[in-house]
Amino acid sequence: MREIEVSRITDVIERLCMEANEHLPEDIKCAIKDCREKEDGAIACGILDNIIENFEIADAENVPICQDTGMACIFLEIGQDVHFVGGSLSEAVDEGVRRGYEKGYLRKSVVKDPVLRGNTGDNTPAMLYTEIVPGEQVKITVGPKGFGSENMSAIRMFKPSAGLQGIKDFILETVETAGPNPCPPMVVGVGIGGTFDKAALLAKKALMRPINVPNEDPFYADLEAEMLNKINCLGIGPQGFGGRTTALGLNIETMPTHIAGMPCAINISCHVTRHKTEVI
């Protein structure tokens, strides 16, 4: 058994909140640059040039890439031989978010109550997901999620008879409805299977996988490539002004489900799809 002070979790999360908001992952940067090469319209090219300039400024000056520094989605994969000491783990996670958002001059975008509103003032609580895995390490992923794109996400409980075509149509329909609102070029996370709640979590996890790493299952890897191509034939383009680059990537995650169902969740993200991982 390995003892870990929860204050270490706080320290790592504090730092990852800042780093994730200031430095775009390399896979997203490469995809944006590749797409810029393939665009030919003056407006679309101009937008992608500005997007590249933007993440370069954020990198060089350590400032937030986007003003919507998001809700802090935090995934902890906890080795089953780990024993946390020194306080509450979930409080330690929130403390890391609180410190990271204050120290990093990040925007506090969380309200206390979904109906009555009222800013919590420190961007807590975090959206915390824990998973118990073998071993004695802890893998910490921080994925700040903006709501311009979150608001364009969707979930549907399909009958199994809807089949693969039902899922393909749903992906295109959701991207079409999102249109210019989620700051295209977007990244699309798709979760298929499980229960109502698990499908949504799979879609969020799909956004945490680098977009240049396909699904391990060749069937779903092919589906990812096919749907990305179809999305980029819609013509929505950068910022919705028309063009080839509507999405930078599409990741699918799946799991077993019930004989009576085929849940499918689609989590839409923007060109500022951020996540940072560290293992302790």
Place this chain on the structure above:
Amino acid sequence: MEKYITLPLTEELAKTLHMGDRVYLTGTIYTSRDAGHKRMCEALERGEKLPFDPADTTIYYVGPTPAKPGQVIGSAGPTTSGRMDAYAPMMMSVGARGMIGKGARLPEVVEAMKKYSGVYFGAIGGAGALLAKCIKKCELIAYEDLGSEALRRLYVEDMPLVVIIDSEGRNLYEEGRADYQKEHLSHME
């Protein structure tokens, strides 16, 4: 077409701007988003004045990050404009002619734009670090309790924008995409 323009956004200037124009905007603008718009429109309904003179003004839908020491403002890209659709016609009725944001607008907003010669500019969603560079002055003028949503007066220089909807109601989201499809996608059918 590329255009360098200086505010205020008079009716005359607004009519020279057309859908798809790439505009570099210089002058004084005001920031407001969800909660600020709600307060301003409630004030107008009570017959009160706004915290600034709205005639020929341009409002930027933004909630910036806090400024780091030495910065004028933090990252400051646009938020989704659709959430201000409920308030935009009333704001235009008192003279606020320009809107800067991102995303689709409702038909009633477009109708109000035609009536009052309004212009809807798109700033690049997600480009908060770049857009902050164009903001040379930032002054908090009202609703301080709203934090990032408070009302601010900004002075911007050469802020890169695209005219999404012009005062005639032409819409780049519709026409830009249709043009792309016509040019590139017909052979894929």
